[in-house]
Amino acid sequence: QLYRRLSEVLGLNDETMVLSVFIGKIITNLKYWGRCEPITSKTLQLLNDLSIGYPLQKRCWWLGFNPSLAFHLQSEHFSFLGINNQSNLTDMRCRTTFYTALGRLLMVDLG
Structure with a gap:
């Protein structure tokens, strides 16, 4: 249903196009x-x-999403990555989720 609706509204006809929109x-x-x-x-x-x-991990790589580059992102790119006096538990959870997902994407065996 999701793909059908995205196809109707955005003209996205395959999973790769949908994934590209999601990543963006x-x-x-x-x-x-x-x-x-x-x-x-x-x-x-x-x-x-x-x-x-x-399958989604592999497609992320083929779409050019390189998680090793994302590990070099800093708080000026994504504010929740910053560690300062105003950091809170929510920021720490966000950082954990972010780095967990990136770690999984780094472990993809493309061979």
Whole structure:
């Protein structure tokens, strides 16, 4: 149903195109809404869900999402990655989810 609706609304006809939109939206949400906990948490949960299935992990690589580059991101890219006096438990949970998902994506065997 999701793919059918996305096809109708956005003209996306295959899983690769849908995944590409999801990855773009994840990056945009984390970059611009990093201080909005409800959006950040849901976005990171989507990233986490995408990192669990092997077929999706492999497609992320083929779409050019390189998690090893993402490990070099700092708080100026995604605000929840910053550690300062204003960091809270929510930021720590977000960092944990983010790095867990990236770790899974790094472990993909492409061979």
